Amino acid sequence: MKLKSFIWRLIFLALIVGVAGWAIKTKTPTLGLDLKGGVHIVLECVDTEQVKVTPELVESTRAVIEKRINASGLSEAIVQKEGGLNSRRIIIDIPGQQTQDPSKIEDLIGKTALLQFKLEDGTVILTGANLKDVRVQLNTDPNTPGQALIAFELDQEGTEKFAQATKENIDKQIASYLDEELLMNPTVKSEITDGKGVIEGDFTVDQASEYVALLKGGSLPLKVNILSSEIIGPSLGEDMISMSTKAAIIAFILIVLYMILYYRFMGFLASIALTIFVIVDLGLLILLNATFSLPAIGGFVLTLGMAVDANVIIFERIKEEIRSGKTLKTSISLGFTRAFRTVLDSNITALSGAIAIIYFGLGLIKGFGITLALGIFVSFFSAIFITRLLIDIFALTPIAKNAKIFGY
Numbered sequence: 001m002k003l004k005s006f007i008w009r010l011i012f013l014a015l016i017v018g019v020a021g022w023a024i025k026t027k028t029p030t031l032g033l034d035l036k037g038g039v040h041i042v043l044e045c046v047d048t049e050q051v052k053v054t055p056e057l058v059e060s061t062r063a064v065i066e067k068r069i070n071a072s073g074l075s076e077a078i079v080q081k082e083g084g085l086n087s088r089r090i091i092i093d094i095p096g097q098q099t100q101d102p103s104k105i106e107d108l109i110g111k112t113a114l115l116q117f118k119l120e121d122g123t124v125i126l127t128g129a130n131l132k133d134v135r136v137q138l139n140t141d142p143n144t145p146g147q148a149l150i151a152f153e154l155d156q157e158g159t160e161k162f163a164q165a166t167k168e169n170i171d172k173q174i175a176s177y178l179d180e181e182l183l184m185n186p187t188v189k190s191e192i193t194d195g196k197g198v199i200e201g202d203f204t205v206d207q208a209s210e211y212v213a214l215l216k217g218g219s220l221p222l223k224v225n226i227l228s229s230e231i232i233g234p235s236l237g238e239d240m241i242s243m244s245t246k247a248a249i250i251a252f253i254l255i256v257l258y259m260i261l262y263y264r265f266m267g268f269l270a271s272i273a274l275t276i277f278v279i280v281d282l283g284l285l286i287l288l289n290a291t292f293s294l295p296a297i298g299g300f301v302l303t304l305g306m307a308v309d310a311n312v313i314i315f316e317r318i319k320e321e322i323r324s325g326k327t328l329k330t331s332i333s334l335g336f337t338r339a340f341r342t343v344l345d346s347n348i349t350a351l352s353g354a355i356a357i358i359y360f361g362l363g364l365i366k367g368f369g370i371t372l373a374l375g376i377f378v379s380f381f382s383a384i385f386i387t388r389l390l391i392d393i394f395a396l397t398p399i400a401k402n403a404k405i406f407g408y
Helices: 002-026 055-071 102-110 156-168 205-217 234-287 294-323 328-360 364-395
Strands: 038-046 078-081 089-095 115-118 124-127 131-138 148-154 175-178 181-184 196-199 223-232
Touching: 002 234, 002 364, 038 055, 038 102, 055 078, 055 089, 055 102, 055 205, 089 102, 102 205, 102 223, 124 156, 131 205, 148 156, 148 205, 175 205, 234 294, 234 364, 294 328, 294 364, 328 364
Parallel strands: none
Antiparallel strands: 038 089, 038 223, 078 089, 115 124, 115 175, 131 148, 148 196, 175 181
């Protein structure tokens, strides 16, 4: 029965390690902005006389900004709310845009994007809320070949309003404005009933694309201020990756040497468990598409020490039971049982801190909390399941009869 239990536990462990190893080998980790390079922008939603900031409006503002950025072609951009429920800040990370002028992105983000069609007396007949579709189109007129236009299509309500307005204002002008900036002021020649039209102006393709992105995203529910905007170069990221990798390797080697020197063969088994912990933790992070930022890597290195800490507590308990004269089998069982509560309490305490960091953390610090929380779960599994399995197997071998291998 015990042999069958060992086999199933080994199969389960092999399956987990296999999946994690496959993820590490085949999938490319997602690097954070601090390692990959790009543009990092911090926004803050502010109150106005017309609208006061609420958590719901902050989320709506974030969604509109995300739509604008995606519509502009920056599909890898990450737009997220920063901090807790009542936070007013929005973080925008655009990887790989380190050579681009961030002021262009700021202009795209900060505009209210209110589209209005007005009569000569200033009466608003339509707004961007009536847009069904909008896109960039090139002029086919032989007099202005290749000129950028903004083609639009209205919804049913907008089509009816536009048809009525054009019918009543033939030979008069209907102007289009974006954030009170005049885009076009043409004279109506006939009634437009299909709800389709173009906005002409002296646009470049880039300008027309920016306007389309703004209109597709919609108007911002709240006013936003840009608190900071910075460009992060990729060369810094490459140096950080190299240094972080060296730090993790050195930390791992030092931990392994300490465990083997102090706990002898049990330390060697703990080192094997630690190696498996590294594989499983990295594999899970990659499978969950976690972002590997510098703080996140720091969280991973920290969990290396936490994983060993649980083994130290367990091994000391086992040594105490052996010194009291109990058999190896009994000592192992009692050692794990009596150490379990201590290990669990320490992990819950650390996990509580990690959850607080995730909830209240700002930007990259949240990545540290996520990595730390996942590492705590995996380290607990490593100590209670993997280390226990290895020691149980070891206890069945003849070498277990030599007391010196326990480090006392």
